[in-house]
Amino acid sequence: MRAFTRSLRRRAGASVPLAYGAWAPGRQSPAYAASRFRPSAWIASTLLAAFLSLPALAVLPNEKLADPAMEARAREISKELRCLVCQNQSIDDSNADLARDLRVLVRERLVAGDSNEQVIAYVHDRYGDFVLLRPPVTGYTALLWGGPFVLLALAGFGTALYMRQRRRDVETMPAPTLTAEEEVRLAALLNDDKPGDGR
């Protein structure tokens, strides 16, 4: 399964039509036939389709659960799971076949009595980290999860230090020296209130 998802993952320069699932069945055949002038056109357009095609067809009426509370939970979970064949879309937004299968799977697990966490763990076990739009907190995601807070702390600490240091520097700093010519020029710039002064 992992090998399968890995092969699906390859994007730029891919040589297999990854994204055909994103095409709604029963419609005109998608861009498999390579165009005469753009050998790469069909790759581009299938990838485009993967990213943007018809999200309007995400959750279908026949997928909905009868219990509104459980359906709402299913929607919540779906927003956390990535459509593996799409560009940065959750299974909630995507109409790809794989996304549909996952949506149905999520609902089956819920009906079987799983909690939200159990459903996500179930899908995670089978599809790996890549399926989670909220990455797991582990060793290699430490920078991702810790980075923002460490950065904020460091920046705050650095700023505090800078303010103190500068206070000292300024107190010991000799008065700034400008040449007379510069003083005049600066004064002219800073008093640019009268019309015509601007030149």
Added chain:
Amino acid sequence: MIPEIGHYALVLALLLAVAQSVMPLVGAARRDVAWMETGRMAAFAQLAAITVSFAALMQAHVVSDFSVLNVVNNSHSLKPMLYKVAGVWGNHEGSLLLWVFMLALFGAAVAGFGRNIPPTLKARVLGVQGLIGVGFLLFILVTSNPFARVYPAPIDGNDLNPLLQDPGLAFHPPFLYLGYVGFSVAFSFAVGALIEGRVDPAWGRWVRPWTLVAWSSLTMGIAMGSWWAYYELGWGGWWFWDPVENASLMPWLAGTALLHSAIVVEKRDALKTWTILLAILTFSLSLLGTFLVRSGVLTSVHAFAVDPQRGVAVLGLLILATGGGLLLFALRAHALKIGGLFSPLSREGALVLNNLLLSVSAAVVLIGTLMPLLLDAFGHKISVGAPYFNFITPFLTIPLVLVMALGPFMPWKRADLSGVLSRMWVVALLTFISVMLALWLAGVKPVMALVGIAMAAWAGFGAVWEVAERVKLFRVPLGESLSRAKGLPLGAWGTAVAHAGMGIAIAGMVGTTFWLAEDVRVMKLGDKASIAGYEVTLDKVEDLAVANYRTEMGSFMIRRDGKLVSTLTAERRWYPVAKMQTTEAAIHTTFYSDLYIVLGEENPGGGGWVVRLYHHPLVPWIWIGSLVMVLGGCLSLSDRRLRVGVPARRTAPVPAALQPAE
């Protein structure tokens, strides 16, 4: 013949860019006026050459010259004229040509308007602009020639990606590029100042209008992109934390920080080193955005060219510009003198906090965007999506918005917090009332929605009350308040308007994120559905052939309290040449909300169509707020004190820079 002229003009522009970079830099080092002057002339000439080149490509697109490969790949004879024109930049080669065109425009604008800038600094700024131009022109000519011919010429073209055939998106790239490229001027000013070895308040004042133009354009560009995504992609999302969106958000965050730190340089002669660094980083992030989008590292609707060689070339440019800028910074930053002193609790202090939070935000977006690529290299495949960003960003945005309203109430140098807060009691009261109103209308859950409304109200009312305070509204007679309002500098109005715009936009984001109502159902002709007090009837569904597409068009009657308020059409379009399908949502918009209807597939099981209905409360405010922010930027731009070095006759100095300067 005309494409060859365009190609020739592009080569000429490269040579002129070389002249523009070498001559003034050498001239400034040798204090040689004639050499420095050559840089100015080269900037004008370069603009002229690139204009010819750009016009040549546009001509090829407009007349559908299918002997030009670029036109074949991105146009079709049946395509509406608007998109024939917009198609010029709707592809890799053309968009790069637009990029260098804007760069030359800014270069010529600096050459033409910057009359009061000291000649050596100006020569160095032009030289650095020239260097950037050399890099990008070489890139175009070597890897991405837009004028390549094809023989034999085909009968017709392959059409433009239908998703791009939309008025909202036709003008999204030019605004975005105006923003990206505009930050190159701040970069050039920073590098120029580092070579000069000095930064003073006047420098802050020279660099601010360019940053303002860039920031306003970028805000506009991002807002247009978001608006397009909202109505075109078919489920009413307005921000997806897609890597490509993040690529434009990073320079926006850094640019917003730069805009504010440059104020401190101008007013208080402080934060100079930081501002220089920020100017370098902002443009670097713009280049990074160009790299991410153009290289094919991230595949999306924007990545026209999935070509590793081009990616490597843009990466090279990015490393040269960023590396060169930072190296120069490391070597020279110590030469900058330390400026004015201030207490942490002051207007400067608030602006420092603003810079801290905005820069960390930009870094967070950078980490979230690049981490999957980075970990991929080590064999870990992860996804970083909306749930991650939605978790992290409130930690930064909530304090940011708190400070945003507080800052303008604080005096320079030293403030007294209790005094500031006591002046803001009206804002606190109005915020409380807004939250109570939201509570009454929508209930306690979700709590984050109430926090969001509090932020929006705090920012919006804070900005309004700040102006009211300044003009002593209700404390002096109304007439005096009015005359005080007239006397208020446009820059102060700009700040208040832009901050208020942010508050409005936040309200919109909160409304549609937390109070969205949706329904999906199968509807047959004549079926009724109700959502958020509206009654929606599917009236008819037609098949039509229009221009370069076919459409299935569903008509919906919208009733409220039994009265017909609107008749809407939602479409599913099929573009046979591009072999793509798009949706056109039906949107009934009021000031407070949007009713959003999407027509889906025919129901496979039986009759009828799958129809999606959404009610987006406050969603129009996202774009109203963005426009208000842009208006704030324009107001600030027209402040007299920024018009240094601009002929007095011009009423709007820097917007005038948007036209060719000749």
